[in-house]
Amino acid sequence: MPGCPAPSFASAFATSGALPLHRSILPHRRRWKRPLRQFTTSASEFDKDYSQFRGDENDSDARSQFGTKSYWDQMYEGMGDFAADEYSWYFGFEVIKPLLEEYVGASSRTEKAELSILLPGCGNDPLLLDLYNAGYRRLTAFDYSAGAIDRQRELLEYLPMGSDVDHVVLSVEDARSLPEEWEGAFDVIVEKGALDAIYLSGDGNFEQSANEFARVVKKDGICISCSGVVPEALRREGFEENAWEWLRDGSDDLKAGCFVLKRR
Numbered sequence: 050m051p052g053c054p055a056p057s058f059a060s061a062f063a064t065s066g067a068l069p070l071h072r073s074i075l076p077h078r079r080r081w082k083r084p085l086r087q088f089t090t091s092a093s094e095f096d097k098d099y100s101q102f103r104g105d106e107n108d109s110d111a112r113s114q115f116g117t118k119s120y121w122d123q124m125y126e127g128m129g130d131f132a133a134d135e136y137s138w139y140f141g142f143e144v145i146k147p148l149l150e151e152y153v154g155a156s157s158r159t160e161k162a163e164l165s166i167l168l169p170g171c172g173n174d175p176l177l178l179d180l181y182n183a184g185y186r187r188l189t190a191f192d193y194s195a196g197a198i199d200r201q202r203e204l205l206e207y208l209p210m211g212s213d214v215d216h217v218v219l220s221v222e223d224a225r226s227l228p229e230e231w232e233g234a235f236d237v238i239v240e241k242g243a244l245d246a247i248y249l250s251g252d253g254n255f256e257q258s259a260n261e262f263a264r265v266v267k268k269d270g271i272c273i274s275c276s277g278v279v280p281e282a283l284r285r286e287g288f289e290e291n292a293w294e295w296l297r298d299g300s301d302d303l304k305a306g307c308f309v310l311k312r313r
Contacts, residue, residue, distance in 0.1 A: 056163040107312060116249030118193060125173060125196025127273070135175050138242040139275045139305045142179035145239060149275050152296055152309050155235055162186040163182035167235040167265065169224050170243025171260075175199035177217075179208055180239075188215065191236070221223070231265040238272040240260055242305075245278035255279060259287030263312065270312045271296075277305030 102218045108117035114269055127133040161184035169290050170175055180188055190201055199217050205214065222228065224247055248255040253283035262272060272293070276284070288295070299306025 054139075078263055093102065110251030111249060112251070113249040115246050117242055121172070121192075121194045121246075124198055125194055125200055133173065134200065135173050136283050137176070138172065139277065140241065142176060142183070142306070144275075144307065145176065145179075145241075145273065147184065148297075148307060148309060149237070149239075152271050152273070152311075155171070158184050164236045165189070165234060166237045166239060167191075167231075169238065169240045169262070170246060171201055172197045172220075173204070174241060175204055176239065178204050181205075181208065181212075181214075187216045189218040189220065189231075191220045191224075191227075192292065193221065195221050195225055224261060225254055227261045233267050235266050235267065235308070236270050238266055238274075240273070241275040242277075244274060245276050248279045248283070256287050257284060263292055265289075266312045268312055272308075272310045272312070274308040274310070275299075276308065292295055 062095055084264060096251045109140055110120055111117045114120045119197070124131060126131055155164050164185060166180060166185055166189070167188040168180075168188065169189040170194050171177060172194075177188055177190045191200075191308065192198055192201075201219050205217070208214070224243065244255060264300075266272060272288075275298075279287075294311040294313055295308070296311055297307065297309035299308045
């Protein structure tokens with residue numbers, strides 16, 4: 050991230066001019082799928098040689114392989130260090146779920162179905178599927194790698210036939226410049242490593258993406274950020290206190306920080 054990966058990562062920002070891929074249409078006949086596997090990673094995975102991924106001119110300022118689009122494109126094509134089909138970055142849903150329950154508070158099926166949730170740098174993380182299975186329906190996931198969006202479409206095939214995905218949107222986007230129509234559209238943002246990947250992609254990209262997060266989330270909306278790479282001072286600058294209320298500071302978390310912020 051996307052979406053470092055968007056260090057789900059999935060570095061979350063896309064090539065400029067990329068067109069959105071509209072909602073996934075589940076096929077009427079689904080091929081048999083093996084049981085869903087989930088993997089996790091830690092911040093130590095970001096300390097690797099990345100010289101082979103610096104061929105793309107857009108990756109020339111990257112600090113790490115996880116900050117290069119070419120790395121993520123190759124991974125989603127099955128030529129990377131991690132599983133191409135699904136990979137859960139930093140944490141699984143068992144960590145995200147209680148944060149949603151504590152800081153977002155939707156408990157009933159109706160409340161969950163009405164929440165609009167954005168997943169930047171979705172990569173091949175099964176979080177979208179987990180959220181859907183937990184009752185959330187208005188889900189938008191994006192990544193700058195078209196391969197990541199293809200993987201998300203495949204993950205949605207785990208849903209039972211006939212599942213209502215009318216409000217599930219998959220799109221190729223650049224986190225530094227999100228669609229104008231998304232302004233103030235989302236109640237919740239959940240990112241796992243996307244901002245790390247964006248930070249690793251070069252100077253200024255984290256700040257631009259944080260500004261876009263502030264633009265597209267609603268007033269009093271919640272941002273849950275799982276991150277182990279972005280420097281603390283830069284995070285404080287990007288999510289400045291006049292724009293965000295810091296509800297949970299994950300700086301002292303052991304594996305990677307779980308930060309929870311509320312838009313003022």
